[in-house]
Structure formats: C-alpha cells, structure tokens
Amino acid sequence: MGKKRLTMRRKESIYGYIFVLPWIIGFLAFTAGPLVFSFAASFTNYNITSQMDFVGGDNYQGLFTEDSLFWTSLWNTLYFVAFSVPLTTIGAIFLSALLNQDIPGIRFFRTLYYLPAVLSGVGVYMLWMQLLDPGTGMVNLVLSWFGIDGPNWLFDPDWTKPSLIFMKLWSVGGSMLLYLASMQGVSKNLYEAAEIDGANTWRKFFHITIPMITPVIFFDVVTSLIGGFQIFQEAYVMSNNGEGGPANSLLFYNLYMWKQAFTNFNMGYAMAMSWILFVIVFFLTVINLKLAPRWVHYEGEEK
Amino acid sequence: MNKTRSFILVLAALVLFLSGCAGFQTSSNNEEANKEENPEGKTVIDFWTFWGSEIRRPIIEKIIADFNESQDEIEVKHTYLPFGDVWTKELAAIAAGDPPDVVINDINATALRGQKEQAMNLSQFLEQDDISNRFYPELWDATLYEGESYGIPFNTDTRVLFYNKDAFEEAGLDPENPPTTWAELEEYAAKLDKKSDNGYDRIGFYPLWGVGYDVWLLNANGQNYFDEQNNFQIDTAKNEDVLNWLKSFKDHYGEDVINSYQAQIDSQQGHPFFSGDLAMIVQQPTFYTQIRDYAQDLNFGVVELPEYEEGNGHTSWGGGFVAEIPAGAKNPEASWEFIKYLTDVEAQTYWAVQNFDNVANIEAAETAAESTEFTEDGTMVYQKAVENMEHTLLTPVPVIAPDFSSLINPNMDEFFLGSMTAKEALEKSQKDVESLIEKNQ
Numbered sequence: 181m182g183k184k185r186l187t188m189r190r191k192e193s194i195y196g197y198i199f200v201l202p203w204i205i206g207f208l209a210f211t212a213g214p215l216v217f218s219f220a221a222s223f224t225n226y227n228i229t230s231q232m233d234f235v236g237g238d239n240y241q242g243l244f245t246e247d248s249l250f251w252t253s254l255w256n257t258l259y260f261v262a263f264s265v266p267l268t269t270i271g272a273i274f275l276s277a278l279l280n281q282d283i284p285g286i287r288f289f290r291t292l293y294y295l296p297a298v299l300s301g302v303g304v305y306m307l308w309m310q311l312l313d314p315g316t317g318m319v320n321l322v323l324s325w326f327g328i329d330g331p332n333w334l335f336d337p338d339w340t341k342p343s344l345i346f347m348k349l350w351s352v353g354g355s356m357l358l359y360l361a362s363m364q365g366v367s368k369n370l371y372e373a374a375e376i377d378g379a380n381t382w383r384k385f386f387h388i389t390i391p392m393i394t395p396v397i398f399f400d401v402v403t404s405l406i407g408g409f410q411i412f413q414e415a416y417v418m419s420n421n422g423e424g425g426p427a428n429s430l431l432f433y434n435l436y437m438w439k440q441a442f443t444n445f446n447m448g449y450a451m452a453m454s455w456i457l458f459v460i461v462f463f464l465t466v467i468n469l470k471l472a473p474r475w476v477h478y479e480g481e482e483k
Numbered sequence: 484m485n486k487t488r489s490f491i492l493v494l495a496a497l498v499l500f501l502s503g504c505a506g507f508q509t510s511s512n513n514e515e516a517n518k519e520e521n522p523e524g525k526t527v528i529d530f531w532t533f534w535g536s537e538i539r540r541p542i543i544e545k546i547i548a549d550f551n552e553s554q555d556e557i558e559v560k561h562t563y564l565p566f567g568d569v570w571t572k573e574l575a576a577i578a579a580g581d582p583p584d585v586v587i588n589d590i591n592a593t594a595l596r597g598q599k600e601q602a603m604n605l606s607q608f609l610e611q612d613d614i615s616n617r618f619y620p621e622l623w624d625a626t627l628y629e630g631e632s633y634g635i636p637f638n639t640d641t642r643v644l645f646y647n648k649d650a651f652e653e654a655g656l657d658p659e660n661p662p663t664t665w666a667e668l669e670e671y672a673a674k675l676d677k678k679s680d681n682g683y684d685r686i687g688f689y690p691l692w693g694v695g696y697d698v699w700l701l702n703a704n705g706q707n708y709f710d711e712q713n714n715f716q717i718d719t720a721k722n723e724d725v726l727n728w729l730k731s732f733k734d735h736y737g738e739d740v741i742n743s744y745q746a747q748i749d750s751q752q753g754h755p756f757f758s759g760d761l762a763m764i765v766q767q768p769t770f771y772t773q774i775r776d777y778a779q780d781l782n783f784g785v786v787e788l789p790e791y792e793e794g795n796g797h798t799s800w801g802g803g804f805v806a807e808i809p810a811g812a813k814n815p816e817a818s819w820e821f822i823k824y825l826t827d828v829e830a831q832t833y834w835a836v837q838n839f840d841n842v843a844n845i846e847a848a849e850t851a852a853e854s855t856e857f858t859e860d861g862t863m864v865y866q867k868a869v870e871n872m873e874h875t876l877l878t879p880v881p882v883i884a885p886d887f888s889s890l891i892n893p894n895m896d897e898f899f900l901g902s903m904t905a906k907e908a909l910e911k912s913q914k915d916v917e918s919l920i921e922k923n924q
Contacts, residue, residue, distance in 0.1 A: 227599050228578045228599070229577055229599050229600045248915065315739070316746045316747075332742070426896040443592075443885065444886050445574075445601075445885075
C-alpha cells in the first residue's frame with residue numbers, strides 16, 4: 181500500500197503540534213500532576229506532613245459558610261481587579277496614543293514612560309512605600325503644593341487599595357508598548373480616507389484607532405484580569421509583617437491562601453481556595469471570550 | 484510522509500532522552516547526599532539558618548567550626564537561606580523526604596510543628612540526656628506539645644524601657660528613678676513633652692512605637708489570651724481600659740505628630756530617640772547596639788516595663804528561636820549532638836557576647852552579663868535584659884487556632900483608627916476567635 185501524501189492542512193497541524201510540544205511536555209511533566217493532586221487534596225485535611233484524610237466538601241463548605249476572612253479577601257481582590265484592570269487599560273491606551281505622535285524627541289518620552297515597567301518587584305514596592313508615606317512622602321508633598329491635604333495612603337484602610345492601584349498605573353509602560361506597536365501598525369490609508377471625509381482627531385481615534393487595536397485590548401484585558409486576581413507580593417511586602425494591611429484591607433485572596441497553607445499548614449483548605457479562584461477566573465475568562473466577537477475586530481478575518 | 488514521521492520520532496526520542504538524563508542526574512545527586520559521609524568517614528549533617536548578615540554569619544560559622552574541631556565523628560555544614568524562604572523550603576524538603584538535619588525555627592510555633600509532625604519528637608533523646616534545666620522555663624515550655632519537646636531553645640528576646648537621662652534631668656525628673664507604673668509613665672511623659680510653635684521639639688513617650696497593643700495587654704494581664712484549657716479571653720473591662728489608655732496618647736499628641744515621628748522611625752535614618760526628640764521608648768535590649776553605633780554620646784538608662792498598677796507585675800514579652808530536627812532527618816543522633824553543643828554554655832556565651840543577643844541558656848546568659856567585652860553601658864543593658872527574663876512571657880501560638888491574631892488585629896486597627904470603640908473591638912474579637920476555635924474543633 182502506497183503512503184498517502186499528507187495534505188497541506190494535516191502537515192500544518194503536525195507542525196503546529198511540534199511547536200507547542202515543549203509546552204505540552206512541560207505541562208504534563210510539571211503542572212498536570214500537581215493540578216490533579218491539588219484538586220484531590222482539596223477534599224482532604226492535608227497538612228503536608230502528618231495527615232491526609234478525606235473530609236468531603238468540608239473545606240469548601242467551611243470557606244463559604246464559616247470563614248469571614250475568606251469573604252474579606254475575596255472582596256478585596258474583586259475591588260482591586262474591578263478598578264485596576266479598566267484603569268490600567270485606559271491609562272495604557274491613553275499614554276500610547278500620546279506617544280504615537282511624530283514629534284521631535286518622542287523616543288525619549290517613550291523610553292521614559294516605559295522605564296517603570298523595567299523596574300519590578302520588591303524594590304518598586306519599597307520605593308512606593310516611601311513615596312506614599314503620609315508625613316514625609318513625595319506624593320503628599322506634591323499634593324500639599326496644591327493645597328490638598330493628602331490621605332494616609334497605606335495606613336488608612338480606605339486608601340490602601342487605591343494606593344496599590346495608583347502604583348499599578350505608574351507601571352503601565354509594559355502594556356503601553358503593546359498598544360504603541362499595534363497603533364503603529366494601523367494603515368495610514370484609513371486615516372487619510374477619514375481626513376478626506378472630514379473626520380476630526382477624536383473621530384479618527386474612536387472610529388479607526390480603537391477598533392484596529394481591539395485584539396490587543398482584548399489580550400491585555402484577559403491577561404491583566406488573570407494577573408489581577410493573583411495579586412500577592414504587593415500586599416505581602418507593603419503591609420506590616422505581611423499581615424494584610426490595616427484592618428485587613430490588603431488581605432488579598434492569594435495572601436490569605438498563602439497564610440492558610442504556610443503559617444497554619446491547612447494545605448487542603450488552601451487548595452480548596454485555589455480551586456474556587458480557578459473557577460472564578462475561568463468563568464470570567466469564558467465570558468470574555470464569548471463577548472469578544474462582539475467588539476474585537478480581527479483584520480482579514482473570515483466572516 | 485516518511486521524512487516528517489521520522490523527524491517527529493527523532494524529536495520525541497530526543498525529548499525523552501533529555502528528560503531521562505535530568506531524572507538520572509537528580510537521583511544520583513540524591514544518592515550522594517544520602518550517603519552523608521565525607522571521605523574521612525565523618526557523618527555530614529546540614530544545618531539551615533537564616534543568619535546571613537555580616538554580623539551573624541561569622542559568629543554562627545565560628546560556633547560550627549568549633550564544634551567540628553571538638554570531635555571527629557560529625558561534620559556540620561552550614562546552609563544560609565533568607566528569612567523569607569527558610570521555613571517554606573524546610574517544609575518542602577520534609578514533604579519530599581529529604582530534609583536538612585538541623586533547622587533554626589520560630590519558638591512560638593514549635594508546638595504546632597510538633598502536632599503536624601514536621602519536627603521530630605525529641606523525648607527519645609531527652610530521656611537519656613535531660614538538658615531541659617539549662618533553659619529558662621518559659622522558653623522550655625513553649626517547645627512542648629502534649630508535654631514533649633519538639634525543639635531546643637536557642638535565643639530569645641524581651642522588651643524593656645529605654646529612657647533619656649539628660650531629658651529627665653532637663654524636665655526636673657530624677658534620672659535614677661524611671662517610671663514604675665503606667666500612671667507614672669503617663670505623668671513623666673507629659674513632663675518630658677516639649678512643645679514648640681508648630682508641634683513638638685520632644686515627645687515624652689508613645690506606647691505603640693517599638694511594640695504593639697498586644698504587649699501592653701500582656702503586661703496588664705500577666706498572662707496570654709489563652710489559658711491552659713484553651714479558653715480564650717480578651718473581652719474584659721481591664722483590656723478595655725488598656726486600649727483606651729493607649730489611644731489617649733494618640734489623642735494627646737495628634738495624628739500628624741505621630742505619623743511624622745513614625746515615618747522617621749521607619750525610614751531608619753535618624754531615630755528620634757537617638758536625637759533626643761523622643762524621651763522614652765520600649766524596645767528589645769539589642770536596640771542598644773544601634774545606640775552604640777549611631778548615638779554614642781546618648782546618656783540613657785534602661786528599666787523593666789512599668790506595671791499596670793502597683794503590685795501588678797512588670798510582665799514583658801519575648802520570642803525567640805529553637806534548633807529542631809525536621810521529621811525524617813537521616814542522622815538524628817548526630818543532629819542531637821550538634822544541638823546539644825549549640826545550646827551549651829560555651830557556644831551560647833559566644834553568641835550572646837558577640838551578637839549582644841539574649842540566649843536561652845541561663846548559665847550562658849549570666850556569664851555573658853559579666854563579660855568584660857561589653858562597655859559600661861553594654862553591661863548595664865545586658866544585665867537588665869537577663870534580669871528581665873523573669874518577667875518575660877512568650878506567646879506560643881495555640882494549636883487550636885494558630886492564626887487567631889489575624890482576627891483580632893483588624894478590629895484593633897479599626898479601634899485605633901476610630902471606627903470602633905474599645906468595647907466593640909474586644910467583643911468582636913472575642914466572638915470571632917471563639918467561632919474560629921469552634922470551627923477548628
């Protein structure tokens with residue numbers, strides 16, 4: 181029997197699999213096992229060393245009905261995500277629109293605004309703790325020049341989460357770069373045609389630029405939504421003893437999960453928490469994907 | 484097509500081969516580590532600490548070197564891990580079945596680690612070799628879970644009141660008679676305040692710098708929130724009084740003054756106590772080393788914490804660290820020998836003197852207090868630190884509710900921010916912790 185020549189399509193899909201093979205191997209070898217294990221162990225009282233007895237849905241039930249800190253941490257995280265995701269997205273689009281001009285010295289400004297994205301981690305948090313210091317920090321000093329009596333930022337439970345969101349806005353440079361790249365890819369013909377039709381700058385921005393960059397907006401919203409739910413370091417570093425800030429206002433979901441796992445050694449309980457978070461994020465991402473065709477515009481898409 | 488298929492096969496084989504290599508490599512490494520004998524036939528044990536600073540590292544490594552030279556059976560290797568990592572790494576290593584041999588860990592959670600079988604039960608060694616009476620009883624008791632020890636106390640600390648003698652003199656107070664009760668503390672603080680046009684040139688005292696509200700509650704009650712039967716008690720009239728007393732200082736000085744001083748303390752660039760802008764502060768005795776290094780000319784004294792009212796007791800608060808053998812360690816006998824050395828007089832005295840740190844071994848602490856290596860001020864502070872151990876209580880975490888404080892602290896934050904009264908904060912804490920205990924039972 182002669183071997184049948186592979187069709188172009190099949191060939192392509194084989195190449196595709198080869199390209200994703202490293203990820204699949206990594207997933208099967210390192211991620212899949214722990215994933216399955218954590219799901220199974222979330223129905224036990226696993227504490228890493230001495231016990232692992234099946235307790236049914238007790239962990240889940242306890243979280244929903246008896247644990248007030250669970251709800252606090254979920255609320256804190258939702259609050260953070262609800263504000264930080266739209267604000268950083270709008271901020272990044274706004275900034276990249278400004279930096280997408282053809283004026284002398286623009287490269288300097290692009291570098292300047294991108295710089296915070298290069299810095300990362302604990303160093304930045306330390307810096308912001310000093311900047312946001314109510315008595316001696318730069319932020320309140322600048323506010324005082326305008327006659328504003330600045331808030332107590334990280335010491336006032338009403339201001340701790342806004343402080344972090346504020347800090348996040350400072351480092352939108354990373355996603356700004358994506359928007360900038362995609363804005364530069366927008367064909368000049370479209371703008372020229374619009375100009376002939378008499379469109380002003382705003383109309384061009386809202387009717388050409390924004391629709392053309394929707395794939396990047398979509399990508400940014402999905403990834404920053406997922407990243408937002410995973411906020412941990414900021415609260416761990418920027419609150420006293422990593423406890424979650426004044427009046428638990430920075431007790432984010434992952435911080436509470438970490439405390440359950442590694443200071444109380446309730447590993448099974450923490451695993452149940454991680455699965456609840458997984459379901460929430462999964463659900464939101466599915467909604468995102470379902471809504472995407474309504475507003476995301478892919479060029480060259482087959483209709 | 485043949486080409487494509489063979490390409491995939493080769494790729495798959497390569498991947499398998501490479502991952503196989505990695506697998507073999509790690510397991511052969513493990514085997515080597517498991518042999519735990521060096522070429523000279525000595526047992527090698529791995530000792531994990533978080534002491535990596537320029538000051539502490541040479542001291543602990545000298546102690547290890549002394550131990551290694553003192554006998555020819557065991558060789559200790561020191562592994563430094565950052566404070567933020569060391570215990571999560573230890574836990575992972577225990578779970579993986581290849582733990583280190585000795586680890587320095589938090590004394591207050593020793594019983595919890597005993598209950599969870601993370602640390603080895605040491606009673607098998609203590610039966611032959613009872614060293615419990617080397618240590619302060621308060622420290623020893625903190626290592627017990629159901630009456631059996633899971634870690635040997637290494638070092639500890641306490642809280643004392645530092646006061647500026649020159650400021651006392653200036654305010655017309657006797658520098659040799661520091662406050663002994665809360666009423667005196669408040670009275671002296673007011674006398675030591677020095678107002679200026681836009682705020683304060685000097686603050687007498689603010690109770691929540693250096694320590695938290697919990698230390699004052701401990702000081703007033705002379706006992707922990709939990710009694711021996713695990714009954715939790717925080718909602719009392721006395722505690723309400725304590726909280727309101729603490730808050731009266733905040734109201735007295737005003738939020739802005741407190742915040743700007745707090746910022747100065749946090750920034751670690753000029754402590755107000757060093758500059759004479761703050762007359763009294765509660766601190767650990769090791770605070771002295773900063774005075775020694777940054778404010779040599781400061782004329783200061785040190786005294787035990789004032790008592791709630793006369794005869795109530797000068798209860799103070801301390802913590803510390805233990806040396807423990809993780810569950811599943813391969814050479815517990817060797818580990819035990821090393822721990823005995825580590826907590827014996829010689830090593831403990833060396834640690835105490837070089838670090839200016841409170842140690843768990845009573846004889847070592849007392850020897851260190853007489854050390855000629857300290858200056859006059861150093862000796863004064865160290866002696867007070869050692870004396871203060873009799874007033875010092877630890878707050879071991881109750882195994883029934885290890886995270887209870889995360890239910891109290893937010894309420895106390897609300898109280899100090901003014902959105903709850905003391906009574907409300909205490910009632911809510913009482914209720915929340917009781918339901919946590921119930922949930923965990």
